[in-house]
Amino acid sequence: MAPVARWPVVRWTAAGVLLLLLLAFPLVFTQPHPRHVVITIFLFAMLAQAWNLLAGYCGQISLGHAVFFGAGAYTSTLLGKYFDLSPWIGMAVGAVVAVAVSQLIGYPVFRLRGHYFAIATIAVGEIVNTLMINWDWAGGARGLFVPIKRPDSFVNLQFHQSKQSYYYIALGLLLLAFWITRKVEVSRMGYYLRAIREDQDAAASLGIPVAAYKQRAMALSAALTALGGSFYAQYILFIDPDSVFPTALSILICLVAVLGGIGTLWGPLIGAAILIPLGEWTRIYFGGTGKAVDLLIYGALIMLVSVIQPGGIMALAQRGRRRTG
Amino acid sequence: MRRAIGLLSLALSAVLATTSTSHAQAPKEVVIGAIYPLSGNLAQIGIDSITAMRMAVELFNGKSDLNLPGMKKTTEGLPGLGGAKIRLIVVDHQGKPDVGQAEAERLITQEKVTALIGAVFSSVSATTSQVAERYGVPHMNGESSSPTLTERGFKWFFRTSPHDGHFTLAMFEFLKDFEKKKGVKLKTVGLMHEDTLFGADSGKVQEELAKKYGYEVVVNMAYRAKTTSLDAEVGKLKAAAPDVFLPTSYTSDAVLYIKTAKTLEYVPRMLIAQNAGWVDPQFVAEMNKDIEGHITRSPFALDLQAKKPLIRQVNELFKKQKDNPGGRDISEAPTRALTAFTVLVDAINRAKSTSPEEIRKALVATNVPADQLLMPWTGVRFDEKGQNTGVRAILQQIQKGAYATIWPFDLAAADVIYPLPGFKDKK
């Protein structure tokens, strides 16, 4: 468990230094690719944090989070395309849509437990993916181009000259996810969620409204994921069902969180900071061979980590702290 | 927490290690970035294309008397650039538009590539071309068949190959010609296309053109790509019984279609495929007699080598490549890549410079004559949208286990087999 009760001065300072380093990064690294890698880290850390709210704190393991990501990406893009609305408004509407979808999905599937829940969320993800592929008004399989707006502006959330603005927006979204998670962690809701995770029946017998709190965690998680989706659409400027709705994306979000350590505040960021560069690095150095060596290494490393450190990297950090006192 | 930060800084340094590649640019070297699918469903297409381009790089860097664009020369390297050598950087986009985008950006800003080529998948070409447009770097494309790509008003995107509009037009032109020539009447068509970008585009164009040419579409269905069974799909076809069946499928689904059609004894009077799976050499070799009489649209025809010795010369070279196990014949995918690549290098050579603007001008001024092409086109000339206007789609039919050109009739090496003979080894 992450330290919940006390946050001594040292920790605040350390977090402050980290934040400063992150703020300074684009000033030092002006090349687009390093920035792109860090932006992707932020995006996935944020998505994993959103997932963590539901899975890590509440114990509901969803393998269908791409649904919310895609809802965000498609809502903002469609509103921009057909109604010329600013992506920021689209982002907000996307979050609302994702919450609505999450409640619709949540109501039935929360009756399921453990693996049944996980497989059901995969099924939901596949159904939504299939429907989107066949929905012509939303671009169908051909996908959607985000209408290009020039010049670069914050209102249009499009920056063609430099990635710096994208970088800070992604960082902002990540901080938002952290702030919300932290708020939840120390609130009454956080205790309820953990109680549900540890023993759902016991929690219910203590008078915790289990179903309502699961739905709340799902809504928060979905809204945050949708924000990430809208950001992705504005960043890549092209979306299609295969890139924003696939089950592989849901699983990647889960992998990031699990690698870092679920149910912890810092796990998602650490997971993303390791997994994303690893994927980039193996692809850049070995992807050109046509022998899939990059994926070979990637897969082997994932297995290795899960065997050596099943609790995620945070467990390692915490064990270290316990040892040093 | 402190450990967490330690780990984070470790990870950050990993990012830096990832991204701080420092290729001191050797003088007089032209670097070209190739973005292709090298893993996943269409990996083989990417691998074959890269093999063909590596072969071309070797020829360009050495001496060669092949009559390909810019290749006939007595000196080593590119004469226009004082003998500069070409270096090809190959990357895998895994079929993902965001990976393609990131790679395009990295190749341009860090590897300092002079031009980009790729990316087979129309969805990936959509994002890589956006990056090229933003940085003002020429982007050559030889495979993506989505018409949208050249309708965006891009300055830096050039496509040598026909798009689905051209291809599908050819199918219906052929049908009309064929009806006239043979005095048969074909009234109905059935469409079956896979549900990714490729299939969706193809299905849409086919439906529009069928109406325009006066054919009734009796069945039009999308199906899930990489499906585990096509029983329902073939069942629907049997029930609708169109005269002409137009499938759009990649290799995996094409194989499954043949197997299922054979089991359910479904034989339309005529089958015209939208290339892809049907021109995969492996598919042709494996399905053998079962696809006798199948027609496909294609921009490339190996059997034209009788009329064009260049095709034979290139094919002999291709068979000897070490990345081509088993010495397979050159097929459509590598030929398309080779054509696009040689046109690009030729333009760079004519530009006499690696300045993007000079190369762009040279590309705009491209006028490759038909005799320098492996394709049966009238040449390579780009319109203001970057689309090659010299394209010509041909139709080929499997006859005795190999593709024979059947249309346009003036190029035809064989007569059309009609109706489809059906499956040989009936039990």
Add this chain to the structure above:
Amino acid sequence: MTAEVLVQGLVSGLLMGFVYALIAAGLSLIFGLMEIVNFAHGEFLMGAMFATFWAWALLKLDPLVSLPLTVLLLALFGLLVYHGLIRWILGAPMLAQIFATFGLAIFLRAAAQALWGADFRLVKGPLVDGRISLAGIFIGLPQLVASVGALCAFGLLYWFIRKTETGLALQATSQDRQAAMLMGIDTQRMFALGWAIGAACVGAAGALLAMFFYIFPDVGATFALLAYVAVALGGFGNVPATLLAGVIVGIVEVLGGLLIAPALKYAVVFSLYLVVVLWRPQGLLGRF
């Protein structure tokens, strides 16, 4: 839509359903034993299909002849995976287990491409080929043999679990690990055995499938997805129920394609599954 087309669809769906069921059986067995979902199950299937292909291409062995070899090979592979990977994550949280088997899936898929290339392959001219026609209904002989083979494999599996001493021990372990341990059953051995049998099932399915399906590194993905649904539909850990669930998946897939739209057929399968588990959260014949 004529009745003939519908009946044809039902028959084809039924035959395919038996194969789905056999793929799902291994998954279900492993889950029942140790509550682990093997996310590399599709890659096991791919491995079995490649084994069959190479036996045919290099040794000229027909898929049906090499079937025992493939089953044995996969059983050994199951043991290898258990001892090399699963044994180390037995006590780990569910997510770490998902993570591990998912990594294994990526690894195996990449290994297949590195070793054998990305080309599509087919077993040409298998011993059993062609089709028979009954009252206008066509039945592919390879499909027929595959489904009969799948049923036989199911029968064997059932007999083994219910009638042999080892099978009973396996069942005991699956029902109550602690009690089984107290009764002197070596649960570690049972787990290893479970992986061997689970992989053997998918080995048989792969060998049978290779008679009429193409083979390439990514072939397992869609089959595995249907297998997960079949397992959850039947009830996790209930092996006989997966037979029923597999057949339902096979038939609904074809009917969905015929009556609704081919593009939506998997959406129909998944929706049906959702409806069923909402009505019976533990699956059709599952137990909590």
